[in-house]
Amino acid sequence: MTDSVQSVDRLTARREAIADLGDALRELIEHATATEAPAEELIRAAELVRQAAAPLGERIRDRSQLAAADDLLGGVRMYNPVIGSGSAIAPPVRIEAAGGVATGACTLGLAYEGPPMYAHGGVSAMLLDQMLGHAVTTSGNPGMTVRLDTSYRRPVPLHTPLRLTAEVTQVDGRRVTAIGAIATAETPDDALVTATGLFVALRADQAQRLFGPVMRNRRPA
Numbered sequence: 001m002t003d004s005v006q007s008v009d010r011l012t013a014r015r016e017a018i019a020d021l022g023d024a025l026r027e028l029i030e031h032a033t034a035t036e037a038p039a040e041e042l043i044r045a046a047e048l049v050r051q052a053a054a055p056l057g058e059r060i061r062d063r064s065q066l067a068a069a070d071d072l073l074g075g076v077r078m079y080n081p082v083i084g085s086g087s088a089i090a091p092p093v094r095i096e097a098a099g100g101v102a103t104g105a106c107t108l109g110l111a112y113e114g115p116p117m118y119a120h121g122g123v124s125a126m127l128l129d130q131m132l133g134h135a136v137t138t139s140g141n142p143g144m145t146v147r148l149d150t151s152y153r154r155p156v157p158l159h160t161p162l163r164l165t166a167e168v169t170q171v172d173g174r175r176v177t178a179i180g181a182i183a184t185a186e187t188p189d190d191a192l193v194t195a196t197g198l199f200v201a202l203r204a205d206q207a208q209r210l211f212g213p214v215m216r217n218r219r220p221a
């Protein structure tokens with residue numbers, strides 16, 4: 001087996017392990033949010049969680065280093081808080097996007113609750129920002145969100161399969177506009193939350209100022 005095949009195998013195995021840990025963490029968060037267990041059980045659980053966390057904290061990166069399992073230009077972000085399979089706080093949303101159009105699916109648990117039984121409005125905005133970002137990126141005009149207008153028409157139910165959509169509606173030089181919506185999978189045409197986002201493509205000097213350290217610290221593929 002060649003070195004490059006071995007390193008691809010190692011990366012695949014590590015990504016699978018990260019996703020497995022992400023699943024376990026999401027299960028922990030959902031149970032910890034929903035539990036009505038007595039105090040002694042909570043104290044015991046806290047001890048066990050701290051024991052599990054300690055070895056993971058021994059080798060860590062800082063914010064100027066991408067995760068070794070990430071591939072920024074290939075769109076792999078293992079710890080993204082919306083789509084990252086390794087993120088404890090990502091639902092995660094499964095997104096498919098091409099040609100300026102994106103669709104996504106997820107189910108939100110009790111950890112995302114705002115009003116009882118329904119999603120927190122900030123969570124809906126976060127999901128839509130990500131959806132619009134995928135539409136914008138796949139339109140060939142990647143940029144950063146400079147404005148996000150969100151309309152909350154009906155509350156978003158928890159524990160209910162959701163369908164998310166986004167599409168680019170306008171490209172005006174460096175400024176790209178996209179719209180998106182959250183609905184239930186059962187009634188995808190009945191938008192619960194809609195959003196319009198304005199994204200701006202970075203000039204080279206802006207990209208260098210904001211992301212220079214990350215790009216310099218990039219590990220070879």
Ligand SMILES: CCCCCCCCCCCCCC(=O)SCCNC(=O)CCNC(=O)[C@H](O)C(C)(C)COP(=O)(O)OP(=O)(O)OC[C@H]1O[C@@H](n2cnc3c(N)ncnc32)[C@H](O)[C@@H]1OP(=O)(O)O
Nearest residue numbers: 074075129130133134137144145146147174175198200206
């Ligand atoms: C295959 C791969 C798939 C992977 C998919 C990955 C998807 C990732 C999804 C991630 C999704 C998550 C995404 C996230 O979470 S992105 C994170 C949240 N966003 C930010 O942190 C951005 C913060 N903003 C900035 O740093 C600056 O504003 C930047 C650097 C972006 C622009 O710098 P600056 O502000 O100095 O602007 P400019 O001088 O360059 O001019 C640019 C033009 O823009 C206009 N403008 C600016 N602001 C506004 C505004 N508020 N309303 C209306 N217009 C505005 C401005 O007037 C000008 O227009 P014009 O005069 O030219 O007409």
